[in-house]
Amino acid sequence: MGRHEKPHETIGNMSNFSVGFRAEAHIRILDLKGELDAHTVSELEAALQKCREDKNHHIIVNGEHLQYISSAGLGVFMAYIEEMREAGGDIKIAGLQANVFNIFDLLGFPLLFDIVEAEEEAIRKFDADRNEKNDS
Amino acid sequence: MKEALSPGKSPVANHFTNRILQSGQGYIDAALRNRGQRVAFIVAALICFFLSVAFNVVEWVSGAPWHAAVNFAYQLVAITGFVLVWFLLSYFLKQRPASPLKTFWTTLLVALLSAGVIGLMIGITTAENVEGDAAVLGFEYDTGVPLTFATVVKMHVVSSLRVLLAFYLLLRFQDLVLFKRTKQSQRNWYLMLISMGVFSLLFILKDPAEDPGIVQYIGLTLVVILMILNAFRVSWIVFLSFRAKAAGVGFSILLILLLLASLSPDGILPAHFMYIRHASYPLEQFTLAALTFGLLYCVTSFLFLIFHLPTTGDFRRKTGEITAMYSLTNLVNQAFDPDKLHLTITKTPVDTGTAQMAWLAIADERSGSLRPQVVAAWKTPTEDIETMVDVAALYEELAARREPVVLDEAPADRRIRKKPGDPIGTILMTPLITRDRLLGGLFVAKDVVQGFEEDDVESISVYAAQAAIALDNARLFEEQLERERLSRELDIAREVQQRLLPHDLPKMEGLAVAASSIPAHEVGGDYYDFLELDEERLAFIVADVSGKGTSAAFYMAELQGIFRSTTRMAPSPTDFLEQANLALSSTLERHVFVSVIYGVIDVRKGELTLARAGHCPAILISREGAGRLIRPQGLGLGLDRGGRFRDVLEEEHIPLQPGDTVTVYTDGVVESRNSEGTEYGYERLLEALKALRKKEASALHEALLADLHDYLGRTEYDDDMTLVVLKWDGTKNHTKRSAT
Incomplete structure (x- = not known):
């Protein structure tokens, strides 16, 4: 990580959507804010791409401030999840508002993704995953 | 040859x-x-x-x-x-190839060396078994026959060294004289060389003891004129930095002194010309001419260097501005071709002599990556840059500082992976910023350390500001083009979509159907269709492909094919969805999925069988006004390409009562927002359906759309809106059955 470890760098300033980066030990946390649709989806894509380039495969997407997500937004998660899991990591989704969760839920995302209520829970799950892996 | x-x-x-x-x-x-x-x-x-x-x-x-x-x-x-x-x-x-400074000091070195060796040669064996002045060099006075073997050796060593010096000097100075060559300057230079050669050859049969004739004098005049013409070709001087000019002054003084001393008969090398003359008279003339030219050229260079020394800074700034202006006018045409624009931006600093190598890195968040890409390089292949320097690390510093950064000792920097032979000594990196946005970085390099001075940085900064504007304009232009392309693409997609939707609604006994799909401005991938499985059973589908435009239309077409071909063979909705998932999974891009709701209504039995693949729930409203969402579990098509899809998929069987209304729709209906940003939502939809439940299917359909329209307050939709209403009227069916 080294140089990347700035407390809060943000990308995207032209629309009402932004992605903030945070780091928590080995986990990269992406704070989504605003509305994620076909027009803003490239910003989330860029953020995940950066995680991939930095070899960060443990990702928590914090959706506390995410107001809306379209199918294009959901597609990004699909595009990256497989790769992150193959690399031993995961994308966990935390803190979704009810209406946004409903969109995830309709499509059956909870059956495929770890969607939890709070970020801390996601971190705990990552830690548990790691311990489990170490044990085996 | x-x-x-x-x-x-x-x-x-x-x-x-x-x-x-x-x-x-x-x-x-x-x-x-x-x-x-x-x-x-x-x-x-x-x-x-x-x-x-x-x-x-x-x-x-x-x-x-x-x-x-x-x-x-x-x-x-x-x-x-x-x-x-x-x-x-x-x-x-x-x-x-050598820089002007290197030319001067290497020539100085070669001249010193040759003078040293010649001096030594002459000094060692001055008066060997000979007497008298005339024979002091070791030649017989009348015939010029060498008197000793040492004389022979001296003759040839001295003349070889002298000629080599003359050649080196001419060949090195050639690059200076022909700096910014024109046809004319090139012609003058070669004419001088040829005239020097011809002039020397005029002496081939000449006895050194005699005076040169009129022909030789004419030749000499021509040579001198051409020498003077060429001696004033010193335009390379203005491109030097202040430090280089100062060094140039020193070197040229030294070279002038050395050449003067070795050319004068009483100088440091007394009588060495006699040896060359005895070895070959023409060669002596040639070396004389060449060294004289060297002297002349050094004198003019010295004067011009002194003259231009004080104006260096101004000149550099001016060059930067002129370069920028030049490229700006030039770049207007290149806005159509980003690659060409990138190359021009990269080339110019090298072409104007500010740097020896340059590259341009751009971090474009639209391309989905924040990693800077080297998009152009000059004087080195683009793909080599990444192996020579850590572009990402350098760019990061540039992005953080947002001002020009000079790496004076580039080889010592850990981000420079210099191999021997890489011409990177100093790097000057300049951010390209417009409208407060960092578009990229222009990197220029020189092969020497501490190669850039204040005025270089300034001229490059001026240039970079202009380049950034050009780059930004090109982007805006590109975006405009992209928009136009997209809008054409959308027209096509809209047309395809409209063709894929059914033209006629099914007409079955006891079942009234109304359906519509309103395409959004940016066409989504909504699809609905019906198929009469037999006289009693009607299959219906409503689907939404994620994504927009032509790719969505393409998947829609595929889904239509699957629906039309598979439905009759699939015994149940879950079977159909499994088949569809299998078929689509092989073609869907990884980030694309399709939500589908699929059902079969048996009009005779009055039964609805329904399965849902990630789609919005169906709504069932009874004649009495009871409403419920039908939401069996199921993943969207394409989300899981293995067994998971089948494992979680559920199917619901619902007995219908006469007058029941089944409504299926896409998320465009419930997620549509009014001017305040509030969604139409499930609650409102449910209430509206309850209120309208007594109406005929088509009237209900129409009224619901009107309600939606009123709520939104506009006719432009963000997403496709598909609405299908199925109303089962058991009584009619019953009447029919009893009649038969």
Whole structure:
């Protein structure tokens, strides 16, 4: 990580959507804010791409401030999840508002993704995953 | 080539001379690129050299001069040898181009060396078994026959060194004189070389003891005129930095002194010209002319250097501005071609002499990556940059500082992965910023450390600001083009979508159907369709492909194919969805999925069988006004391509009551937002359906759309809106059945 470890760098300033980066030990946390649709989806894509380039495969997407997500937004998660899991990591989704969760839920995302209520829970799950892996 | 050089074949020799005059050294250089040819040249030159030594040795042993004809042949051989050396040296020096400063100090070095060696040679054996002034050099006064073997050696070593110096000087200064070459300057230069050669050859049969004739004087005048013309070609000076100019002044003074001293008869090398003259009179004249030119050129360079020294800073700034202006006007045309624009931006600093190498890195968040990409490089292949420097790390510093950064000791920087031979000594990186946005970084490099000065940085900054504007304009233009392309694409997609939707609604006993799909401005991938499985059963589907435009239309078309072909064979909705998931999974892109709701209504039994693949729930409203969402579990098509999809998929069987209304729709309906940003939502939909439940299917459908429309307050939709209403009227069915 080294140089990347700035407390809060943000990308995207032209629309009402932004992605903030945070780091928590080995986990990269992406704070989504605003509305994620076909027009803003490239910003989330860029953020995940950066995680991939930095070899960060443990990702928590914090959706506390995410107001809306379209199918294009959901597609990004699909595009990256497989790769992150193959690399031993995961994308966990935390803190979704009810209406946004409903969109995830309709499509059956909870059956495929770890969607939890709070970020801390996601971190705990990552830690548990790691311990489990170490044990085996 | 080798035949061409043999003097016997005159047509070939003619051709050879022509080629020299036409393309100068290019022809010979081409030949010398071949290693074998080079070796042949070297061997031939050596043979010539030893032949001439042998000639003089024989003269010394016999004590008598050769016959005039033999002497002539000797001169030819000696000169041919040196002509070969000229081409060889020219070839080797061209492989190692030198900066103006390097030219000066290496010439100084070569001149010093040759003067030193010559001085030593002459000093060691001054008066050997000879008496009197005339013979002090070791030649017999009347005949010029060498008196000792040492004299022979001295003759040839001194003349070789002198000629080599002359050649080196001419070949090195050639690059300076021909800096920013024009046809005219090139012609003048080669004319001078040729006239110097011809002038020297005029002395081939001349006795050194006699005065030169009128022909020689005319030749000399011509040479001097051309020398003066060429001596004023010093435009390279203005491109030097202040420090380089100061150093240039020093070097040129030293070189002037050294050349003056070694050219004057009473200087540091007394009488060395006598040795060359005895070895070959024409060569002596040639070296004299060449060194005189060198002296002249150094003097003009010195004067111009002094003259331009104070204006260096202004000049650099001016160059930056002019460059920027030039490129700006130039760049207007290139906005159509980003690659060309990138290259022009990269090239200009090198072309104007500010740097020796340059590259342009751009981090474009639209391309989905924040990692800077090297999009153009000049004087080195683009793909080599990444191996030479850590572009990402450098760019990061640039992005953080947002001002020009100079790496004075680039080889010591850990981000520079310099290999020997990489021409990176100093790097100057300049951010390209417009409208407060960092678009990229312009990196320029020099092969020496601490190669950039204040004024370089300034001129590049001025230039970078202009380049950033050009880059930004090109982007805006590109975006505009992209928008237009997209809008055309959307027109096509809209047309495809409309064709894929059913034209006629099914007409079944006891079942009324109303359906519509309103495409959004940016076409989504909504699809609905019906198929009568038999007289009693109707299959219906409503689907939404994620994504928009042509790709969505393409998947829609595929889904239609699957629906039309598979439905009859699939015994149940879950079977159909499984088939559809299998079929689509192989073609869907990884980030694309399709939500589907699929159901079968048995109008005779009055039963609805429904399965849902990630789609919005169906709504069932009874005649009495009870409403419920039907939401069996199921993943969207394409989300899982393995067994998971089948494992979680559920199917619901719902007995219908006469007057029941089943409504299926896409998320465009419930997620549509009014001007305040509030969604229409499930609650409102449910309430509206309850209120309208008594209406006929088509009237209900129409009224619901009107309600939606009123709520939204506009006719432009963000997403496609598909609405299908199915109303089962058991009574009719019953009547029919009892009639039969």
